[in-house]
Amino acid sequence: MRKHISASIWPETKNDAARQLSELHVSSRGQRRSRRARRGSAVFTSRSLNDRILCFEFERQLLTQLGDSVEVVDSTAGFRYFDVRDLLGFVDGTANPVGADIEDAVLITSNDAGEAGAAAVGGGYIVVQKYLHDLSAWNKLSTETQERIVGRTKFDNVELDDAGEEEQKPHKQLATIEKDGVEYDIVRDNMPFGNAGQGEFGTYFIGYSKSLWIVEEMLRRMFVGVPEGRHDRILDYSRAVTGVYFAPGFGCASGFGDGD
Numbered sequence: 070m071r072k073h074i075s076a077s078i079w080p081e082t083k084n085d086a087a088r089q090l091s092e093l094h095v096s097s098r099g100q101r102r103s104r105r106a107r108r109g110s111a112v113f114t115s116r117s118l119n120d121r122i123l124c125f126e127f128e129r130q131l132l133t134q135l136g137d138s139v140e141v142v143d144s145t146a147g148f149r150y151f152d153v154r155d156l157l158g159f160v161d162g163t164a165n166p167v168g169a170d171i172e173d174a175v176l177i178t179s180n181d182a183g184e185a186g187a188a189a190v191g192g193g194y195i196v197v198q199k200y201l202h203d204l205s206a207w208n209k210l211s212t213e214t215q216e217r218i219v220g221r222t223k224f225d226n227v228e229l230d231d232a233g234e235e236e237q238k239p240h241k242q243l244a245t246i247e248k249d250g251v252e253y254d255i256v257r258d259n260m261p262f263g264n265a266g267q268g269e270f271g272t273y274f275i276g277y278s279k280s281l282w283i284v285e286e287m288l289r290r291m292f293v294g295v296p297e298g299r300h301d302r303i304l305d306y307s308r309a310v311t312g313v314y315f316a317p318g319f320g321c322a323s324g325f326g327d328g329d
């Protein structure tokens with residue numbers, strides 16, 4: 070059985086790309102380790118590495134204008150950790166596309182119009198999910214075991230060889246999507262967050278993509294596993310505390326206010 074997890078507002082638009090948000094699925098097996106998204110939600114990410122005050126002011130003004138039309142279900146302040154590492158201690162974001170490949174990965178072009186609709190050209194999707202880490206359990210693992218789980222060395226961030234067909238695959242291999250010899254990337258901008266005093270340590274996953282199926286396939290491979298049952302071991306130490314939230318970017322949201 071598969072469940073729809075999407076914001077109910079998007080299908081109301083006339084915009085095909087936004088309507089696709091109602092079609093993003095995660096299999097119910099995957100949901101065992103995850104929690105379902107609430108319907109009717111919207112995502113805002115604001116960031117300024119150097120100026121927390123600007124983020125605060127932006128959020129204050131935005132929420133003042135939106136008033137009672139929105140309910141804030143989560144507000145998480147992330148930060149950049151040493152060497153762009155996550156709180157598991159690994160450099161996060163290395164395999165992101167660079168240069169012109171960034172736009173290729175995130176912006177819907179007229180070639181994708183069949184999938185997303187002409188109004189979506191120039192836009193893209195933002196996908197977020199909040200994870201909490203069991204750092205005391207993670208830190209009991211040897212560095213070698215942690216490296217096998219992630220698929221990279223911890224200190225110098227060197228990529229390890231892929232696991233064989235039937236073997237337990239590392240996170241980086243499960244999250245790599247290949248179809249007909251083409252690799253499909255997303256751009257990730259994960260933010261660590263935490264509160265040492267309260268023992269809270271997490272990663273706020275933030276992904277940008279021009280196609281939702283790519284993210285859906287990454288999540289399926291991580292949560293269900295390849296082969297099935299060999300799920301991503303990062304999830305044994307990282308619990309998804311929200312469902313997956315999606316928002317269309319500029320172009321995608323353009324259908325609002327067009328009627329219906």
Ligand code: HEM
Nearest residue numbers: 155159160161162163164200241244245272274287288307
């Ligand atoms: C607990 C949450 C997560 C943590 C701590 C985490 C951490 C990492 C780390 C350390 C890497 C290796 C370095 C790099 O290339 O960035 C990585 C790679 C990657 N992750 Fe995650 N990740 C998390 C969740 C996710 C999710 C939910 C997705 C997708 C839906 C994802 C997609 C990817 C992709 C596509 C790669 C690059 C694979 C490659 O081509 O080498 N990650 N992640």
